[in-house]
Amino acid sequence: MAELVFFSGTMDCGKSTLALQMDHNHQARGRRGIIFTRNDRAGSAILSSRLGLSTEAVEVDDALDFHAHVVKLLSAGARIDYLICDEAQFFRAEQVDQLARIVDDLAIDVFTFGITTDFRTRLFPGSARLIELADRVEVLQVEALCWCGARATHNARTVGGVMVVEGAQVVVGDVAVSEDQVGYEVLCRRHHRKRMTAATARAGVLSPDVLPFEGTPGR
Ligand SMILES: Nc1ncnc2c1ncn2[C@@H]1O[C@H](COP(=O)(O)OP(=O)(O)O)[C@@H](O)[C@H]1O
Numbered sequence: 263m264a265e266l267v268f269f270s271g272t273m274d275c276g277k278s279t280l281a282l283q284m285d286h287n288h289q290a291r292g293r294r295g296i297i298f299t300r301n302d303r304a305g306s307a308i309l310s311s312r313l314g315l316s317t318e319a320v321e322v323d324d325a326l327d328f329h330a331h332v333v334k335l336l337s338a339g340a341r342i343d344y345l346i347c348d349e350a351q352f353f354r355a356e357q358v359d360q361l362a363r364i365v366d367d368l369a370i371d372v373f374t375f376g377i378t379t380d381f382r383t384r385l386f387p388g389s390a391r392l393i394e395l396a397d398r399v400e401v402l403q404v405e406a407l408c409w410c411g412a413r414a415t416h417n418a419r420t421v422g423g424v425m426v427v428e429g430a431q432v433v434v435g436d437v438a439v440s441e442d443q444v445g446y447e448v449l450c451r452r453h454h455r456k457r458m459t460a461a462t463a464r465a466g467v468l469s470p471d472v473l474p475f476e477g478t479p480g481r
């Protein structure tokens with residue numbers, strides 16, 4: 263039976279690499295797929311992994327109707343066994359509903375990949391809907407690590423190495439950028455709560471603007 267699967271994790275935990283591997287493995291067995299992505303760091307209509315591999319993809323925008331797109335291709339005689347959807351956190355909730363319909367009505371597997379939460383620990387719309395609808399949510403085995411060595415569970419946005427909590431939900435960017443740039447850093451919850459990045463930990467600085475949990479008794 264076809265499935266809607268959400269492979270989730272923090273930034274930099276290997277989601278795009280897995281997307282490319284899954285496409286490769288399915289193709290190797292004669293299956294035909296379509297690759298979609300939205301706002302990949304490497305540019306439009308490309309799915310890229312930090313391991314250096316990349317492939318062409320269909321760029322998703324707000325107007326794309328996945329179901330209509332797939333039905334059109336099938337009507338033109340295409341064979342489609344599966345869809346790979348990277349950066350699925352950026353999809354609209356309605357687009358995730360369309361993906362579920364593709365699985366149920368067209369018996370096509372849909373493999374989605376994305377981060378669950380933004381730099382403020384809030385669910386992205388696409389991820390929220392995937393958690394609601396997916397047959398399976400798989401957390402990636404490869405653990406990204408916080409600077410302290412604990413498993414990283416949260417994504418921090420940094421400016422000059424310092425964690426920020428204001429700004430637009432979507433700002434395309436990367437980890438390991440130079441310290442004067444806007445970037446991202448994966449942290450364990452403890453250090454995300456304390457807004458303690460590698461740079462501020464090195465400098466022995468704790469942001470004075472602490473998160474609300476800080477005053478909670480027992481913490
Ligand atoms: N030079 C390297 N050597 C080995 N593994 C690397 C190297 N650079 C990146 N990686 C691996 O690639 C992962 C990031 O892969 P990627 O698919 O780009 O992540 P995601 O899509 O989850 O952001 C890292 O967690 C690390 O395991």
Ligand SMILES: Cc1cn([C@H]2C[C@H](O)[C@@H](COP(=O)(O)O)O2)c(=O)[nH]c1=O
Pocket residue numbers: 272273274277278301302303376377379380381382417418419431432433434435436446
């Ligand atoms: C936390 C967070 C991330 N983003 C962006 C930054 C990257 O362009 C992608 C994640 O890509 P990856 O392949 O998983 O590394 O999401 C954002 O726009 N807003 C955020 O809060």
